[in-house]
Amino acid sequence: MNTLSKIEGALPLPVSVDDILAARTRISGSIVKTPTLISQTFSQMLGCKVFLKFENLQFTAAYKERGALNRLLQLDDAAKAKGVIGASAGNHAQGLAYHGKRLGVPVTIVMPTTTPIVKVTQTQGHGATVVQYGEKFDDAYAHARKLEVEQGLTFVHPFDEPEIIAGQGTVALEMLEDAPEIDTLIVPIGGGGLFSGVGTAARAMKPDIRLIGVQAELYPSMYDFIKGADLACDGDTLAEGIAVKQPGELTRRFAERLADDILLVTERRLEEAVSLLLQIEKTVVEGAGAAGLAALLSYREQFVGRNVGLILTGGNIDTRLLANVLLRDLARSGRLARLRIILQDRPGALFHVARIFDQEAVNILELSHQRIFTNLPAKGLSLDVECETRDGAHLQRLIAALGAAGYEVAPIEVA
Missing domain, CATH: 3.40.50.1100 (Rossmann fold)
Known part of the structure; x- marks a missing residue:
């Protein structure tokens, strides 16, 4: 720990649970008291009891x-x-x-x-x-x-002011009053205002609670500070709401004092979490809002048997981006696929391929073929088929059937 950190660590934190209780009284009636609900499906899937705080149900669709x-x-x-x-x-x-x-x-x-x-x-x-x-x-x-x-x-700072931190801490008051059995909170961190407020309130109400921060892998600013690391902070993240290059002067003191750990999650996990929340809980959550679930999916062994609270911090995701995330998830699960099939350029070639799709009960969504811009012989062509299957196993049966019929097939993978 450097000299500055030692000095900061000795200073009292500028927000107390009394400040958070006063903030709740101040804002009461103008803020939605959002529900904290147990997710039976995520609990069964992940081996821990999962509680979700639906802050995406605020009027502006976010806790901020x-x-x-x-x-x-x-x-x-x-x-x-x-x-x-x-x-x-x-x-x-x-x-x-x-x-x-x-x-x-x-x-x-x-x-x-x-x-x-x-x-x-x-x-x-x-x-x-x-x-x-x-x-x-x-x-x-x-x-x-x-x-x-x-x-x-x-x-008005988005995260690094005592009044902001105190307001955000009211989230934890509601969560732990509604679900006092929660023993672990996983909280997204960008600048750190939410973690600071939630951590302060939660520790006051339940001193032995585990407090875990989570950041997008592309923006590990608080992780770098706490861990003494030097990872790059840059890139185009789905979780733009927590894409902050420098943690706050105040909030880093809270994180240093309160965080049991800070975890990093990949873009792929963020996409998966957004998709699962829509499929399972029927709720729209932006990338930053899904970061807690992404951490639970990525590090599930750390949380087995615990009562875990996740804050769905916001639901303001662009509809086109959401559509892309959902379609990419379908592709990764094998329910949507694009196959490149090499054919001979002769009458009936497409018919014979389509018949195999019919036999395997696979729905063809789109076809495109290429004769000119290809390194195949002049009498060859490549056919790209976008198709819809029941699951990954169904897709593999289709690929096997095409191979058995003598066709060269290559799936076009999603990143």
Whole structure:
């Protein structure tokens, strides 16, 4: 531990459970008390009792409005009249914009240019002025701090302020009151505001609870800080809501003091988690919101026999992106496939191949063939067939039948 960490570790944390209890009283009636429900299917699948906190059911479809409202309610009249500014990849923006409009506080939000369009339009729909700047959160943040000074606005940080942290901690109060048997919480970490608030409240209510943070593998900023690692923070992650390159000055102190571990999850696991939540729980969750389940899927042996709480932090995912995630998951499971079949270019060739698909009861969705741009002989062609099967075993039976009929077949794999 370096000297700075030792100093920070000796300082009292700037948010207590009393602050979180006060925040709950302050925001009560303006925030949805979302349900905490046990998932029987995930529990059976993963060998532990799984509880889900449906924060995607907030009005803005994310927990972020808890902290934003708590912060807005503590502004003085002059600051309220002048207005506030924030930087956000989306959910903090919507929470700030929605409650700012309710309270009559002008709101300006700086968002990265890569923010999903659904989050941009929803933020504007709540009456905020949206400025798009830079590709990453850190670019948007720097620009927002510049505008703060130029326009005399009050900056509302998405994670690194005591009032924000206290507001987010109300999530844990509700979870542990509704499901006191929870002995482990897996909490997504971007900047660390949610983990800080939830960890503070949970440890006060249940001192022996396990607190596990989870980050996208492409953005391991808090992981690097806690573990003393030096992994790169960059890339196009599905979990853009937790794609933060630098943890907060305050929140890293909470994580260092409270986290039992921080786990990293791959993009593939994030995609799988988003898909499973829609298939099993019939609930739409964005990449960051599915990070807790992704960690449980990736490290399931660590949680066997435990009572695990997961926070579905948000549901603001672009519909086109969601469609891609679901189709890719179908492809990985073998229910959707694209096969490349080598044929001889002669009458009836396509008919004979189609007959095998019919015999194996496989539905053909799309066909495309290539005669020109190929290294096959002039009398050969490649046929790409997109098809729908019942499962991976059904697909393998089709491939075997095509092979037995003398065809060269190669599946086109999904990344």
